[in-house]
Amino acid sequence: MVRSQTLQNKEQPLLTLRGITRAFPGVVANDHIDLDIYAGEIHALLGENGAGKSVLMKILYGFYHADSGEILINGMPVSIQSPHDARNLHIGMVFQNHNMIPVLSVWENIALFLPDLKFVVDAKNVERRIIEISDRYNLKVNPSKLISQISIGEQQKVEILKLLLSDARVLILDEPTHVLAPHEVEAFFKVLDSLRKDGYAIILITHKMKDVLECADRISVLRGGRLAGTMLREEATEDKLINLMFEKVVPGLIVGTEETRKEAPEPFLELQEISTDTRGMGRGLKDVSLKIYPGEIVGIAGVSGNGQKELCDVILGIEPSSKGKKLLAGKDLTNRSIGIMRKNKVAFIPENALSMATIPYLTVLKNMVLTKTRRYSRHGGFSMDWQAARADIENAEKRLGFSVPLNVIAKTLSGGNLQRMIILRELESNPQLIIAAYFTRGLDVQSTIAARQALVQAREKRAAILLVSEDLDELFTVSDRLAVLFDGKIVGEFKPKDTNMYEIGHLMTGSGVHTDAEN
Amino acid sequence: MSILSILGVLSSALFSGTSLLYATLGEIVSERSGIINLGLEGTLLISASTGFAVTYLSGNPYLGMLVSMIVGGLTNMIMGYLVIHRQANQLASGLALMFFGFGLSAMIGKSFVGAKIEGLPRFTVPGLSHLPKLYSSLFSFDMLIYLSIPTAIFIWWLLFRTRWGLGLRATGENADTAFASGRNPKLIRYQALFVSGLLAGIGAAHLSIAYTMTWAEYMTAGRGFIAIALVIFSRWHPLKAIAGSLIFSGAVAFQLLLQSSGVQISPLLLDTIPYIITLLVLIAWGGTRKQSTPASLGRVYSGRE
Numbered sequence: 001m002v003r004s005q006t007l008q009n010k011e012q013p014l015l016t017l018r019g020i021t022r023a024f025p026g027v028v029a030n031d032h033i034d035l036d037i038y039a040g041e042i043h044a045l046l047g048e049n050g051a052g053k054s055v056l057m058k059i060l061y062g063f064y065h066a067d068s069g070e071i072l073i074n075g076m077p078v079s080i081q082s083p084h085d086a087r088n089l090h091i092g093m094v095f096q097n098h099n100m101i102p103v104l105s106v107w108e109n110i111a112l113f114l115p116d117l118k119f120v121v122d123a124k125n126v127e128r129r130i131i132e133i134s135d136r137y138n139l140k141v142n143p144s145k146l147i148s149q150i151s152i153g154e155q156q157k158v159e160i161l162k163l164l165l166s167d168a169r170v171l172i173l174d175e176p177t178h179v180l181a182p183h184e185v186e187a188f189f190k191v192l193d194s195l196r197k198d199g200y201a202i203i204l205i206t207h208k209m210k211d212v213l214e215c216a217d218r219i220s221v222l223r224g225g226r227l228a229g230t231m232l233r234e235e236a237t238e239d240k241l242i243n244l245m246f247e248k249v250v251p252g253l254i255v256g257t258e259e260t261r262k263e264a265p266e267p268f269l270e271l272q273e274i275s276t277d278t279r280g281m282g283r284g285l286k287d288v289s290l291k292i293y294p295g296e297i298v299g300i301a302g303v304s305g306n307g308q309k310e311l312c313d314v315i316l317g318i319e320p321s322s323k324g325k326k327l328l329a330g331k332d333l334t335n336r337s338i339g340i341m342r343k344n345k346v347a348f349i350p351e352n353a354l355s356m357a358t359i360p361y362l363t364v365l366k367n368m369v370l371t372k373t374r375r376y377s378r379h380g381g382f383s384m385d386w387q388a389a390r391a392d393i394e395n396a397e398k399r400l401g402f403s404v405p406l407n408v409i410a411k412t413l414s415g416g417n418l419q420r421m422i423i424l425r426e427l428e429s430n431p432q433l434i435i436a437a438y439f440t441r442g443l444d445v446q447s448t449i450a451a452r453q454a455l456v457q458a459r460e461k462r463a464a465i466l467l468v469s470e471d472l473d474e475l476f477t478v479s480d481r482l483a484v485l486f487d488g489k490i491v492g493e494f495k496p497k498d499t500n501m502y503e504i505g506h507l508m509t510g511s512g513v514h515t516d517a518e519n
Numbered sequence: 520m521s522i523l524s525i526l527g528v529l530s531s532a533l534f535s536g537t538s539l540l541y542a543t544l545g546e547i548v549s550e551r552s553g554i555i556n557l558g559l560e561g562t563l564l565i566s567a568s569t570g571f572a573v574t575y576l577s578g579n580p581y582l583g584m585l586v587s588m589i590v591g592g593l594t595n596m597i598m599g600y601l602v603i604h605r606q607a608n609q610l611a612s613g614l615a616l617m618f619f620g621f622g623l624s625a626m627i628g629k630s631f632v633g634a635k636i637e638g639l640p641r642f643t644v645p646g647l648s649h650l651p652k653l654y655s656s657l658f659s660f661d662m663l664i665y666l667s668i669p670t671a672i673f674i675w676w677l678l679f680r681t682r683w684g685l686g687l688r689a690t691g692e693n694a695d696t697a698f699a700s701g702r703n704p705k706l707i708r709y710q711a712l713f714v715s716g717l718l719a720g721i722g723a724a725h726l727s728i729a730y731t732m733t734w735a736e737y738m739t740a741g742r743g744f745i746a747i748a749l750v751i752f753s754r755w756h757p758l759k760a761i762a763g764s765l766i767f768s769g770a771v772a773f774q775l776l777l778q779s780s781g782v783q784i785s786p787l788l789l790d791t792i793p794y795i796i797t798l799l800v801l802i803a804w805g806g807t808r809k810q811s812t813p814a815s816l817g818r819v820y821s822g823r824e
Contacts, residue, residue, distance in 0.1 A: 063699070082698075083701055084701035084703075088701075095699070099693055099699065101688075101689055101692040101693050101696055103814070104688070108685060111682075112685055112686065112689050112697070119683070120680060120681055120682075121680055121681060121682055121685060
């Protein structure tokens, strides 16, 4: 009796989804999806943008309602009408865009999610519990700091702590590695591993093949709202997964540099010993000198927060430099406004498309025209030539090989589509200098390839390109030259073929600065 | 200027500042939950008129005060229905509520203009009763004045030390997060508006039942809007609201003193002193980085899809 029961417990999934279906106007986001989740496993949900991963998990967490289908826990059907119900059933979720409250402290954000919080909040007690759990799983944070004062990596830890302290047994993590620096990802997987050993069921929503193969026990692939297949990690390979993810065959992941560029006589952009003031939590630049020639891609490697944002902002004219000179095509444009830089055909693809490059409640078309209103204005600015704008966008779509819907509100686009929109907008008018920061972050495999191809295309047209990235694979495949940024300084400059990831990695973390940086 | 006149300024600052403080505390609670209630002026007027009418009819100022509070809470429920349930624009709804309050309070109070009531009793500050009558009468306050600072501390405690307050502040910052934590942002906002209305009701009761002990049309004279400005002044913090309302009402009392002492400045100009001080404070505050405006103040929460 006892034996059969334990056996059954082993075989019975902790959580079962049966025939989950949910349609949104114009699209079936989830089409009869079945899924089993066991205790003590890391289950990856893989799929490209818009495959329905997030929607499925938001249904499980009570954020959306399913049109049909049922959810069972330990074999018993349950009804999840709201996050409140989900949390009572020990299901917790970390959203892709962390939605913690920046002006509240770490402990307050966690206390918000504690099921047994007393009416009179005992801050000391909450802090003690946070420290207890954070010691056990090596998730060190300072509970009394404000969320706005801690890094994104630490915020991720707070999110996990929040779930653990709220007694969740099923942890749904939506693109958790998306915001993390490479070295943080590794530590994060270690945490997940120890959680699995303690019997938590972890659902990892991701589109990063590497993550999946590194840490998942089982992998379910969604495609176009349907379950394309589930397999054990041992039997999964990159090819198999890609075949499940995409109906059509994907061209090679890599966009190679075909030949070494001929260096133009004069750089398009030249920074001469630029420094900026250190402000708040940012890192000031220190004597940064950099040349970018027409027709080359200069990659900036570095752990984020080492001056990347400041570098982009100084070049764009968003932030003033305290020292040094900025020359654009030989002209001194030090500390000139971003308007002047834009007029000189500088394009910018920022790291966060939604907050830094979009007006969320305007349509995509209007967002696309935003940076070149002058070009389409007619009758002295009293009307806009939308026809011409559409025609230009369609041309660009053909050239770059991807398209976006033009008449929807920008905010409703998925992260990947939004990024495509920005790439289209910025590359459409043949810019001469492109500043691209983390521009494939959050994109699925196919969009990543398309985006990189767009960049390579722009290079063929003799644009000078600055590519800031944390993805060393990307930097090595696309860049003509690589510079490493550490603590606001450029600590090394290489041709990709003259160096390796190991060396760059050391420079990025500041451990190898003194060795063979001169090359 | 004699000691007596300075004490007089302080005393009348306390009297006129008390209704302001309660109203400000109420607005802080609703704004912390994400609702800016421009209808506060209307709520104050409706509460003040009904409170006064009930006191006159029943002869019981405590009953009048209680009714004033409840009416304040209920009036705010109109605001709640508009902006939470019907998801109407908060600014427009607030202004509509204000004008509604003008009309309704004028109608309620019409037959009580000039009526005399027995207001809330006053007690001399303990230990000062041996002073000459002229002085001790300056330090004779009603219970609402004595309770104002404890109330501010209580509201602070409620917002920053209780589970309810944490949920309320979370709702004002990001209603989606509050929802994700298992709370009902709409319910929390209704609660906040109700508490806000209760406090506005106390402020209104102080004005008509304890301080002036009369009813006159539009007797609040912009107090609702000054309270809204004081919320910004005090950075949405109940304890700073104490200082804010005292400084403002002190300035009012001070300019009255100047006028009565025959200073050769146009009284119209003197009238503006409190507002100039308010402007100066807003200018000084405005430049600082440490903003504490609730992030989703004024935004409609439409719930899950």
